[in-house]
Amino acid sequence: MRNTLKATTLESKFPLLSVEHDCIVSKDADVTVGFRVELPELYTVTSAEYEAVHSAWVKAMKVLPDYSIVHKQDIFIREEYQPQIDGEMSFLSRSFERHFNERPYLNHYCYLFLTKTTKERSRTQSNFSTLCRGFIIPKEIKDTETVTKFIEAVGQFASIMNESGFVKLHRLTSDEIVGTDSEAGIIEKYFSLSQSDTTCLQDIALAADEMKIGDNYICLHTLSDAEDMPSRAATDMRYEKLSTDRSDCRLSFAAPVGLLLSCNHIYNQFVFIDDSAANLQKFEKAAKNMHSLSKYSRSNQINKEWIDQYLNEAHSYGLTSVRCHCNVMAWSDDREELKHIKNDVGSQLSQMECKPRHNTVDTPTLFWAGIPGNEADFPSEESFYTFIEQAVCFFTQETNYQSSPSPFGIKMVDRLTGKPLHIDISDLPMKRGITTNRNKFVLGPSGSGKSFFMNHLVRQYYEQGTHVVLVDTGNSYQGLCEMIHKKTKGDDGVYFTYTEENPISFNPFFTDDYHFDVEKKDSIKTLLLTLWKSEEDKISKTESGELGSAVTAYINRIKDDRSIVPNFNSFYEFMRDDYRTELENRDIKVSKADFNIDNFLTTLRQYYSGGRFDFLLNSDKNIDLLSKRFIVFEIDAIKENKELFPVVTIIIMEAFINKMRRLKGIRKQLIVEEAWKALSSPSMAEYLKYMYKTVRKYFGEAIVVTQEVDDIISSPVVKEAIINNSDCKILLDQRKYMNKFGSIQALLGLTEKERGQILSINQANNPSRLYKEVWIGLGGTHSAVYATEVSAEEYLTYTTEETEKIEVLNLAEKLGGDIELAIKQLADKKRSKT
Template sequence: MRNTAKAATLESKFPLLTVEHDCILSKDADLSVAYRVDLPELFTVTSGEYEAMHASWLKAIKVLPNYSIVHRQDWFIEENYKPELDKEDMSFLSRSFERHFNERPFLNHTSYLFITKTTKDRARQQSNFNALTRGFMVPKEMQDKEAALKFLESADQFERIINDSGFIKLTRITTDEIVGTEKEAGIVEKYFSLSQQDTTCLQDITLGAGEMKIGDKYLCLHTLSDTEDLPGKVATDTRYERLSTDRSDCRLSFAAPIGVLLSCNHMVNQYLFIDDHSENLKKFEKQARNMHSLSRYSRSNQINKAWIEEYLNEAHSFGLTSIRSHCNVMAWAEDKEELKRIKNDVGSQLALMECKPRHNTVDTPTLFWAGIPGNAGDFPSEESYYTFIEQALCFFIGETNYKSSPSPFGIKMVDRVTGKPLHVDISDLPMKKGIITNRNKFVLGPSGSGKSFFMNHLVRQYWEQGTHVVLVDTGNSYQGLCEMIHNKTKGLDGIYFTYTEEKPISFNPFYTDDNQFDVEKKDSLKTLLLTLWKSDDDKITKTESGELGSAVNEYIQRLKADNTIRPCFNTFYEFMRDDYKDELENRKIRVEKNDFNIDNFLTTLKQYYQGGRYDFLLNSDQNIDLLSKRFIVFEIDQIKENKELFPVVTIIIMEAFINKLRRLKGIRKQLIVEEAWKALSSPNMAEYLQYMYKTVRKYFGEAIVVTQEVDDIISSSIVKEAIINNSDCKILLDQRKYMNKFDSIQALLGLTDKEKAQILSINMSNNPSRLYKEVWIGLGGMQSAVYATEVSMEEYLCYTTEETEKLEVMQLAKKLDGNIEMAIKQLAEKKRKPS
């Protein structure tokens, strides 16, 4: 008796027989292998690289046997960002960052590739004989073992060719990933629930007149299944006008409008049917002859004959392989009104590709069924069109959205397109992969580009992950962050050195927490004393260097022997004046004044001794040992022009960081010089930076120079080569002010045309509903991308360099007993409330 029930079970219609040895076998004996496809990130691929990817796909497809089907399936699912708030040691600012992005919607891209071996008869099958429409399955003769083995060998070759390209990575999907486990759904289960979540629930499938539903989701289908729907010309890539300028070119793949640029839940399926090429051409030859015979009855027959002739000429002249192809975009929504909007969006994006948007209401169930992983053999042949492999491959989506780094260390940035937070490692993982050979960074951005803001964001996260940060600043850019760290650690960290008339800058280089003075510490004290004594053009003799080294050594011995002596410059000066001078004069072997003039030394350094002009500089009573402090800021704006103070301060900065470098084993260290040209005016500092950039990598450290003008760096001949050549990580902000002279910047920094195009696209198409500035990060000339620096209101108030906003925070903190964190919290709440 015929079954008249309207409902059928999925089991009775299910086209797959088994999954074994990571292969899918259908009930019609079609054998399939499945891969996960990893693509390059959006806006990081050049035109030449798109062509290279296209060539790799072409080579790979040519190794497959006749009657194979290549099925690309790209999923784009709308998801909401889930904040990571369960970490125990999460800071106030990190927590506020995560909360700021809570439930932020973004489009998640997952790409699969299925290669299916079918038969000649199955390849000709039409929709009226689809597995969905048949009442029962008819067993057929299985393919012979030899053909199956040859197919699997060719699939392995296919995978190897694609992976060798260096742009795309194919990963074979295992049996458990296909069918699922008790805890996680497999790709087949995910397909039937229109989801990519690991936990899914199968829902009813409704097939109605002109309507298909899966659970509550209404499906809408656009197909490219006829040559009349296709554009007159296709290419591997196109120019993306929104991020291109008259001096730079931003490229996307030809199919990008229906990929990452289509912001709704959708799936793109593309099929390449590799039939018998010679048989196809014979069929077309016969068709052309028939058209010629009938040409007298209809002009359309004449035109069709001409088109077929041109197709055959192309195939024979250029050795092109004739195949059939099909592409469809399946989108869905839970609301019919929203479905209308999505239908229009898909149509407009197809029109951007110069395709004719054909909304297909009839074939949705059949094409959905053919899209089941491993069921491409059920595809209805009448929905495909004849073309060549080269043209068909132009509809492959060539890029994906931004991906987070798997590294445990890194900083939080934001996807410039979707606004999703990303974890980006620009130090450790690139070193392990050999992309960079050092962690040094060079940061360039004009005034107002968000340079200091980005650096605040970077150093805050580095500090929270255990880094020792030493900053040389001009302009109080890090005052808010430093005050907050100082307040949070109850004065144990966040040390801010600055100069004012009421409270001049003050250090004590002779003090250590543990009373330990190693060789580096003694050498740095000797260097400091020589700098105080000698001018830049004075020659330092070996005797002078040796005597001062001996004096420092004897003074340290005295400190260890007598606890009542306070380590500072005053007691050292008294030791030199009262003891060392007498010992020097009473030596058996006399030291002549022209070899070491101690009177000249004491006279020159008297201004730093008690009662002198600069007696405050080296006699701080705070007894701070900078070795144990993890966040230190030297604000040098007020003293950069002072020829007496500035060289001393630079030496103390050098000593502080070198001490950390040598003594802190296995701990990350970071030296940042803001507005470098001001600090580089000192020859000592320039030579120090040159030394630092070349050796810091050996001590798990990194040096960072931040500047507004490239000219500031190149004006120092000592530093120019050292800094730029030894900075494998280059960070640039908005360069539109320098658009007309960017060629010289490109030459100086050794940037490629691809990197130039990325940099000139910064802030060109920002989302007006979000407040952020973009930044370009390039690693070793091999990896580069533009990210957004978007932060919470709390972070903004902490990082801001606007004087009125800083004053507002500081004044409120004063009322709250110096609690800057509480002040930021209150102000942020106030500013978030609608006025």
């Protein structure tokens, strides 16, 4: 049967004439300039910062001429994560990407359109929309001077916003507006309700009760009447889900219809800047009429009072009278889902204390007015009078988390949508001047997900070429180290653990080329002082100087006589025989009060041949730290030994510094778990400061990980040596320390904004996903909360649960030592149960 319905073409109704000099020109001679807008990230803005953003918008709007239109268009599209898998990816990286395959999330695109129209066009109503006109005759722009002034004002507008430091405007080019042969432009994308480059135009069905584009049904909610507005509009609101009685999480006033509305939708915000003086005169006249008619109707008297209040505000504070309109345009290809979406939109508007109005009359004309460049076609009866300050309160001021443009980084997860993010917390912050070093300080109580986060970070750094040295006291990295060891067939993934039968041994005096620079000599001297003096003893300048001279003399001796084996035994004998004699024969005697060599030899006798710790400093084989990229020192067995624990830890540090100096242009990473306590004595403070400052110069980073908050608070050495030299601070769930958090905040120098973010961790986690949140702060200026979510394969690799680790190792043994295959089989089994 032949279709007898009347239909028209988009070409005949299309309201735009051309795009010239990156400006959109409508057929009614309106000129529009478009921008792509960068907003601050969600959950990272404070109330004061929202005030600053609001102030910037207000200032910018005031530079625009009369009969300008500001149209902010926020487009939220449900998309699916596409994994980035290539042939060179590791087993765990592929598992991570597959875990998030087709994970749905809400993507945000923000545009700003500034339009110059005329007084006559600003009064256009819906019955004169281009949709209702039989044909459109293009008009000629006669007043070019007005357009020139408008373009200048637009430049000032962009400068004010960009200089605010919170919002960035990027001018849209002609190609971005109309598209190219290979990419769609923003106008084509708008008509397709899409933001992808593979769009194609679809049929548009317009009716009073329903509008349809392709297969998608559209519903529209409008804020177009002052009676529907809340009694009070603010720049921001408290987000209860992530707030506590001790902290605030702030969102913009319009956030409920932004990222918090999890469906496909467009949030349009219009501000119409008319002649403010003329508007106020019109209200003065209306107030007189209402006063004259007040005795006939009480409503006239009330309206007169409202108008007087509006005029008083305008004249008292010098406010600019404008018109405003906001609408939420949502869509779905399923009518049943659309019913739920209508309810959700109404609910979110109610959270803003607005009265939700489901518009079934003006949907087509409002959709048409939302076309980029066609803002002047807006039906004036759908707007209400207010001031710029109040109108801007209805702007959404935040966007979703953005991935870092840096090629180096780690994969974390957006805490709101669960989308993987690529973030750089080492290189890019230094390049931008946010941080001055790559060092990190990690604090998280037991059970907060600290081990999972550190395994996740270390694994990704290792896969990007980093040399990793870990000092652990809890077998947290055994699974990852074992996997690397098996994968590299024993060439990497070295796991040193201390046992009575096979104790860890070192040789701090060994170098393969007999090259001892100043730093190497100083580290040997510091080690010897630590072995000699207790925490309570004060080290004098004479003692430090004499021991430094002894180390230099010994090094000169072994360089001259290569038959001497460089180790602690030969150094001890040199001190006992040669250096003691040299002291006695000096013209200027050194008293025992200044430098007691006998006390030194007696104290260190236990490390000499035949002593109870003679194995410790006399290793006959050098631990090859240079060629191994992943090394774990597990010293849990001696962490309570007050004599061995500090010495072993310090020697590992010295070995790492030697590795750090020798490997040029290669990233190095030292991670010290609870072992940092051994370094917190006053005698080690200078060594610790030196190590932290030196790492930065050699493309390295030191990371200290702890869970004992009391130790941090009570140790001034830790604050001076570690915290002050760690520009990246990482905190996990601190609810266990809620009552102590004031001390932690003061110690770490956290701002109120950072406090609020940290205390929001794990407050509103999605029950359908398994993850823990983590706060990352950079340089005291940039901070955000991310989620650590991993695949089943990564979980089985990182787990510290003994039963799960044994299950993996036993299955790997049955499979001929293939730990990857064992983890894969157990992960598949775990997923099938889920």
